[in-house]
Amino acid sequence: MALLGGSEFSLSRILGVESKQISVVDRKKQETFIEKVYGDDVMKVFYGHPAGLAVTTRILTNRFLSNLYGAYNDSAASKHKIEDFVEALGIDITECGKDLVEYVSFNDFFARKLRQGAREVTQEERAIASPGDGRLLVFPKIDDETVSYVKWAPIPLFELFNKNRELADKYRNGACAILRLCPADYHRFHFPVSGKVGITKTVPGLLHSVSPYALEQGLPVYCLNKRTLCELKSNEVGSVLLMEIGALFVGSIVQTYRAGTQVQRGNEKGYFKFGGSTCVLFFEQGAIRFDDDLVRNSQNGHETLVKMGERLAVAMR
Numbered sequence: 001m002a003l004l005g006g007s008e009f010s011l012s013r014i015l016g017v018e019s020k021q022i023s024v025v026d027r028k029k030q031e032t033f034i035e036k037v038y039g040d041d042v043m044k045v046f047y048g049h050p051a052g053l054a055v056t057t058r059i060l061t062n063r064f065l066s067n068l069y070g071a072y073n074d075s076a077a078s079k080h081k082i083e084d085f086v087e088a089l090g091i092d093i094t095e096c097g098k099d100l101v102e103y104v105s106f107n108d109f110f111a112r113k114l115r116q117g118a119r120e121v122t123q124e125e126r127a128i129a130s131p132g133d134g135r136l137l138v139f140p141k142i143d144d145e146t147v148s149y150v151k152w153a154p155i156p157l158f159e160l161f162n163k164n165r166e167l168a169d170k171y172r173n174g175a176c177a178i179l180r181l182c183p184a185d186y187h188r189f190h191f192p193v194s195g196k197v198g199i200t201k202t203v204p205g206l207l208h209s210v211s212p213y214a215l216e217q218g219l220p221v222y223c224l225n226k227r228t229l230c231e232l233k234s235n236e237v238g239s240v241l242l243m244e245i246g247a248l249f250v251g252s253i254v255q256t257y258r259a260g261t262q263v264q265r266g267n268e269k270g271y272f273k274f275g276g277s278t279c280v281l282f283f284e285q286g287a288i289r290f291d292d293d294l295v296r297n298s299q300n301g302h303e304t305l306v307k308m309g310e311r312l313a314v315a316m317r
Contacts, residue, residue, distance in 0.1 A: 028305075085106070178279075294312060
């Protein structure tokens with residue numbers, strides 16, 4: 001299976017499932033490219049066919065399999081996967097904080113830190129920075145209490161926030177940014193603004209893929225999956241809700257910050273172990289304005305490739 005770093009999975013061709021053409025705008029180059037999907041054949045089987053979707057929902061999204069696969073990726077037995085993974089996805093190892101031979105397991109590499117200077121955090125006054133590397137969609141104004149995208153099932157805030165009416169009311173008609181991380185990406189996430197940060201609460205759930213293969217099946221994936229909720233109080237933008245969402249085989253969302261402390265824009269909050277996953281930011285109504293290019297790309301149905309620390313928006317208060 002491609003997901004496990006082995007040979008090509010051919011069942012998708014037998015079932016006649018087509019690959020998705022995921023268009024992404026490279027913000028730096030201002031060019032649109034088709035994303036290379038790691039484990040594409042596996043995703044086609046898991047989410048591109050009714051039988052595969054049924055098996056995925058009933059069996060593959062449970063915590064036991066995630067824990068089992070996670071234990072393997074934490075072990076020294078998985079170290080052999082690193083070089084093939086780097087080569088398959090074209091990862092720039094010059095950004096890594098250590099040499100490849102120094103990583104003791106696949107997850108050690110997957111959750112790697114970067115060398116100093118590999119990312120620059122915007123120093124612009126009143127700027128909101130990207131919390132990580134990934135593909136970004138922005139919603140300048142949430143539709144009442146629902147985040148929606150033309151290809152997705154609607155995402156009701158009340159369900160997403162674990163039936164917390166106070167939170168749903170606070171961020172109703174606010175703004176939202178969804179950052180989708182792919183396996184090749186740097187998988188640590190950071191604070192988008194400075195402020196005092198609260199505790200991170202975990203909402204138990206399933207572990208569906210967060211790839212477009214799953215999101216376009218009409219599944220409310222973000223509401224179904226394991227996720228975290230954390231509020232940050234900022235002088236510039238008021239309250240910001242920070243959310244991390246687990247994904248297929250990604251049960252481990254590790255927090256590395258200390259709750260109740262003052263953090264600076266760009267400080268590390270935590271990291272994901274193996275798999276693609278998602279960071280979501282919510283802002284109160286009228287608090288921020290997203291950069292024009294991000295809004296334009298999102299309205300045209302394209303995610304934008306961004307790096308941690310890049311400016312995404314400016315504070316309006």
